[in-house]
Amino acid sequence: MSEFVGSYWQKGDEGFEDAAVGRVFNGRRPKAAERRPEAVLYAESDEDLKQAVRLAKANGWSLAMRSGGHSWAAWSVQNGTMLIDLSRLQDATYDEATGIASARPAIKGGEVLDPFLESHGRYFNGGHCPTVAIGGFLLQGGQGYCARGMGWAAEYVVAVDVLTAEGEIVRCDATQNQDLYWAARGAGPSFPGIVTRFHLQTQPRYKAPHESVQIFELDDFKAVMHWIYEVHNHLAPTVELVVVSACPLDENGKPGKRMLIVDALALVDSKEEAEAALAPMRTNPLLHKALVNVDCGVTSMAERKRQQVEANPEGMRYFVDNIWVEGETQNIVDGIAPLFTDLPEPRGFTIWFSMGPVRELPDMAFSMQSPGYVATYLVSEDESRDGENRAWLNAAMAGAQSVTVGQYLGDSDMTNRQVKFMADDNFARLQKIIADRDPENRFVRYLAKDSSTVNKNHWQI
Numbered sequence: 001m002s003e004f005v006g007s008y009w010q011k012g013d014e015g016f017e018d019a020a021v022g023r024v025f026n027g028r029r030p031k032a033a034e035r036r037p038e039a040v041l042y043a044e045s046d047e048d049l050k051q052a053v054r055l056a057k058a059n060g061w062s063l064a065m066r067s068g069g070h071s072w073a074a075w076s077v078q079n080g081t082m083l084i085d086l087s088r089l090q091d092a093t094y095d096e097a098t099g100i101a102s103a104r105p106a107i108k109g110g111e112v113l114d115p116f117l118e119s120h121g122r123y124f125n126g127g128h129c130p131t132v133a134i135g136g137f138l139l140q141g142g143q144g145y146c147a148r149g150m151g152w153a154a155e156y157v158v159a160v161d162v163l164t165a166e167g168e169i170v171r172c173d174a175t176q177n178q179d180l181y182w183a184a185r186g187a188g189p190s191f192p193g194i195v196t197r198f199h200l201q202t203q204p205r206y207k208a209p210h211e212s213v214q215i216f217e218l219d220d221f222k223a224v225m226h227w228i229y230e231v232h233n234h235l236a237p238t239v240e241l242v243v244v245s246a247c248p249l250d251e252n253g254k255p256g257k258r259m260l261i262v263d264a265l266a267l268v269d270s271k272e273e274a275e276a277a278l279a280p281m282r283t284n285p286l287l288h289k290a291l292v293n294v295d296c297g298v299t300s301m302a303e304r305k306r307q308q309v310e311a312n313p314e315g316m317r318y319f320v321d322n323i324w325v326e327g328e329t330q331n332i333v334d335g336i337a338p339l340f341t342d343l344p345e346p347r348g349f350t351i352w353f354s355m356g357p358v359r360e361l362p363d364m365a366f367s368m369q370s371p372g373y374v375a376t377y378l379v380s381e382d383e384s385r386d387g388e389n390r391a392w393l394n395a396a397m398a399g400a401q402s403v404t405v406g407q408y409l410g411d412s413d414m415t416n417r418q419v420k421f422m423a424d425d426n427f428a429r430l431q432k433i434i435a436d437r438d439p440e441n442r443f444v445r446y447l448a449k450d451s452s453t454v455n456k457n458h459w460q461i
């Protein structure tokens with residue numbers, strides 16, 4: 001019955017289950033009784049996508065999209081939908097004259113796009129984990145390497161090609177279909193269309209990445225964080241600064257003792273530039289307590305990607321949550337401390353990611369950020385740990401509410417906890433664009449516990 005070039009399944013067909021959830025990164029997938037699409041299409045052409053819009057309309061289904069499958073909450077898997085998996089569309093081009101790369105949404109930012117651009121001497125600040133696809137990543141903002149200085153990856157999207165509810169593919173940029181261009185940079189999983197291609201402004205590639213790494217006992221968390229909040233606003237824009245609580249793996253791949261790792265990465269062109277950019281890291285008054293102190297050592301993106309894959313193994317059961325924190329340093333440090341010191345899973349980790357000093361954003365849907373981002377990733381193989389991990393993470397996030405101003409869609413799960421992720425005016429404007437562009441709900445909306453309170457902090461309702 002299918003007129004698709006790609007592969008098509010309906011509920012009950014052999015292979016349907018794997019087609020529906022097999023590409024979901026998080027091993028903690030929604031159960032069949034909870035959430036499944038009515039049909040799944042692995043599209044192989046733009047014509048397939050247009051045909052999918054027609055078929056969905058005929059059947060009264062909404063469309064849910066999947067690019068890389070890395071949504072922690074498996075947003076692509078929803079009831080009453082046709083799931084469009086874009087993984088078989090993989091082409092990318094680069095235009096020397098403009099420095100603009102055009103790429104399909106399911107292309108993996110670090111694993112595929114980055115080496116492609118490197119071969120042209122160019123750079124695009126895609127996600128930290130190399131297997132994240134640019135589709136979901138860019139739509140929600142895109143926290144790439146050095147976001148504090150280089151900005152959100154979505155700021156480098158110069159145009160998108162979008163398949164609309166009317167079944168047409170249209171170019172959206174600063175001069176045409178501006179509403180969709182605005183929405184594509186921040187709407188995340190409520191974008192009213194299928195992005196079929198992103199057009200990205202690339203940058204000259206840094207030539208000499210360096211890092212300063214300081215490792216401390218966990219007991220030093222509060223003192224280290226007080227200094228971090230002093231220093232991070234004074235670092236060069238070329239520096240990414242993170243503080244991570246993790247148990248480094250031993251030679252057998254087993255997590256060792258939990259430590260506090262301060263990691264400053266400078267994406268620069270020379271050793272001299274790196275020395276200057278990382279010099280403030282030497283002002284840490286706790287350096288005498290550091291267990292490890294790498295001062296302006298050479299690093300590479302290949303090593304960074306390896307570390308990311310090691311820290312985020314595919315198929316494990318993840319509970320993830322995140323917060324933008326703001327306030328008095330003392331209150332922030334006290335509020336977030338348990339997220340760093342009390343993690344119940346040896347493979348779990350929490351990061352504090354500097355966005356300070358906060359840069360002004362261009363006019364786009366993405367509009368929520370603060371000087372400090374905190375995200376916790378509980379990682380386990382054991383399903384029987386789910387209940388405890390969920391309860392611990394909810395309680396620890398609740399403990400930080402007094403300093404929480406919102407959260408980032410990328411590490412969110414609104415089926416568990418609803419937190420503000422967009423400025424109120426932007427959210428209202430987005431709802432108007434959605435209503436205008438998709439009056440029949442052809443595309444899914446935010447997957448939330450309570451759709452009437454999306455974009456509100458649950459404790460303030």
Ligand SMILES: Cc1cc2nc3c(=O)[nH]c(=O)nc-3n(C[C@H](O)[C@H](O)[C@H](O)COP(=O)(O)OP(=O)(O)OC[C@H]3O[C@@H](n4cnc5c(N)ncnc54)[C@H](O)[C@@H]3O)c2cc1C
Nearest residue numbers: 067068069070071075076128129133135136137143189195
């Ligand atoms: C291991 C790991 C590391 C991560 N690291 C980072 C990081 O460094 N920085 C960061 O910002 N985020 C990070 N994330 C979060 C990640 O960026 C988001 O989960 C993102 O949504 C994943 O994109 P995807 O295309 O792979 O996921 P998918 O699950 O395929 O897509 C997520 C949702 O985006 C929408 N979508 C995707 N493609 C399209 C399209 N073409 N048209 C319309 N809608 C579409 C759909 O609603 C879809 O359900 C990480 C996630 C994981 C699992």
